[in-house]
Amino acid sequence: MDSAPLPRPGAASRAPFGRRRCEVASNRDSGGYRVVSLVDREGPEPEPGQFYMLAAATGWGARDGRAFLPRAISVAETMPAAGGGIRLDFLLDAVGPGTGRLCDLEAGEGVWIVGPLGNAFASPREVAPGAAGAVLVGGGVGGAPLALQRKRFAERGIAHRVLLGFRDRAHTGGLDLFCGSSGALCPEVRLATEDGSQGVQGRVTDLLLPILAGDDAASGVIYTCGPPAMLEAIRALCAEHGVSCELALESPMACGFGACFGCAVPKPGGGFLRLCIDGPVLRGDAVEEVSHAYA
Ligand SMILES: Cc1cc2nc3c(=O)[nH]c(=O)nc-3n(C[C@H](O)[C@H](O)[C@H](O)COP(=O)(O)OP(=O)(O)OC[C@H]3O[C@@H](n4cnc5c(N)ncnc54)[C@H](O)[C@@H]3O)c2cc1C
Ligand code: FES
Numbered sequence: 001m002d003s004a005p006l007p008r009p010g011a012a013s014r015a016p017f018g019r020r021r022c023e024v025a026s027n028r029d030s031g032g033y034r035v036v037s038l039v040d041r042e043g044p045e046p047e048p049g050q051f052y053m054l055a056a057a058t059g060w061g062a063r064d065g066r067a068f069l070p071r072a073i074s075v076a077e078t079m080p081a082a083g084g085g086i087r088l089d090f091l092l093d094a095v096g097p098g099t100g101r102l103c104d105l106e107a108g109e110g111v112w113i114v115g116p117l118g119n120a121f122a123s124p125r126e127v128a129p130g131a132a133g134a135v136l137v138g139g140g141v142g143g144a145p146l147a148l149q150r151k152r153f154a155e156r157g158i159a160h161r162v163l164l165g166f167r168d169r170a171h172t173g174g175l176d177l178f179c180g181s182s183g184a185l186c187p188e189v190r191l192a193t194e195d196g197s198q199g200v201q202g203r204v205t206d207l208l209l210p211i212l213a214g215d216d217a218a219s220g221v222i223y224t225c226g227p228p229a230m231l232e233a234i235r236a237l238c239a240e241h242g243v244s245c246e247l248a249l250e251s252p253m254a255c256g257f258g259a260c261f262g263c264a265v266p267k268p269g270g271g272f273l274r275l276c277i278d279g280p281v282l283r284g285d286a287v288e289e290v291s292h293a294y295a
Contacts, residue, residue: 018042021057024109025087033141033173034092034103035076038111041085046075048149049248049281052115053256054090056101071098072253072276074225075116076144076177077151088113091144091174117256118280121149121246124158124221127283128244131221133159135211137204137234139226140166140173145248146225147177150186161211162189165204165230169197205233212241221245222284232290245284251275 022038029035046052053070061067077089094103105111124131134153136146143164153160166172178189191199192207200207204226211217224234225248238245254262258277267273268288275282 019112019114021110022088022113024105024107024111025081026107027103027105030091030176031173032171034094035089035174035177036092036102036105037087037089038113039081039083039085040088040113041081043086043113044116045078045086046088046116046148047120048075048152049120049145050075050116050118051145051256051280052088052090052113052117053253054102055112056105057110057112059101062097068098068101069254070112070114070256071102072117072250072256073099073102074145074248074280076147076174078148089177091141091147091177093141093173114256118276119278121145121223121248121281127221127246128218131219131244133220134161135208135220135222136160136162137208137222137224137226138162138164138174139204139230140171142224142226142230142248143174143177144225146223147174149223150178150188154186160188162186163192163204163207164189164199165192165207165226166194166198168193168195172198203233204230205237208234208237212237212243217241217243224248228291235284235287235290238284246281247284247287247290248281249275249279249287249290 020042022040025037025039027036051072051074054073055070073090075088076091079087081087092099092103094100124134138146178186180186190207192202192204193199222238222245231247251263251265253276254260256276258274263275264272265275
């Protein structure tokens with residue numbers, strides 16, 4: 001393995017100069033998605049919003065022998081690993097060959113990781129000085145970084161609510177990441193499904209709107225991750241109601257640490273930012289329109 005030193009624990013937004021091999025501890029179903037757990041014996045603890053570049057140690061390439069690039073995946077859960085190090089959980093949606101291979105990983109297989117990468121969500125007071133709490137709004141696999149953020153808020157006693165949107169009951173992947181140790185859904189979580197089969201019928205923005213329209217809306221910060229159309233709707237609603245928000249965004253990434261410019265997206269007013277090092281978390285007012293730039 002590459003032997004250059006790793007950064008000190010907790011150092012956000014710096015790429016560790018060391019690709020390291022981890023072992024798969026488990027791979028389980030989560031409502032149509034997979035949760036793959038790796039054991040990282042050497043790396044620092046990641047912050048919510050950060051991501052890793054993952055590549056299976058074997059079978060990582062096309063049938064013609066061409067190797068895949070690593071794939072960017074947000075960390076959804078962390079905990080101390082038995083025998084030392086950190087267990088890292090990733091919520092995976094198999095949308096193509098790379099995520100498909102990662103979803104098929106079996107316990108004991110090797111995975112090359114680089115990370116934690118990118119910046120993390122800020123605390124509510126860092127985003128808006130008067131903010132007392134937070135609302136986390138997730139859609140689909142976008143629930144992953146919010147699950148870790150919810151856990152940190154609970155540990156630090158920061159008031160929060162969670163709004164999650166899914167297509168229907170059969171597609172609620174990642175919902176178990178928002179359950180307590182008893183297996184019951186955390187009481188602060190509210191659900192919306194498009195067909196009404198679980199929670200309120202409608203979109204997650206239908207749950208958010210009454211909160212944004214409330215008298216105390218500006219005392220909270222909205223944290224969100226999900227499909228570009230959902231993020232754009234939330235960005236625009238927050239701007240309209242004068243509420244601060246942070247968006248965890250995606251763009252195709254080749255390196256993950258600032259070297260290739262593959263993830264460059266336009267900045268309002270001109271210029272570009274590299275989403276892997278300037279993001280993936282951006283303030284709502286740093287983004288002109290999500291759907292065009294980040295789809
Ligand atoms: C910071 C970050 C965090 C991410 N976190 C997660 C996560 O927690 N779980 C998860 O399942 N996925 C996550 N993704 C998305 C994941 O990286 C892509 O789905 C993956 O790279 C697709 O690779 P593939 O070979 O499976 O499919 P490909 O064949 O590469 O792509 C399949 C389809 O997905 C589209 N696509 C590919 N990459 C992206 C991307 N980055 N954003 C949007 N669309 C894309 C392609 O245009 C194509 O339509 C994240 C991406 C980023 C940038
Ligand atoms: S992914 Fe290479 S610069 Fe961002």
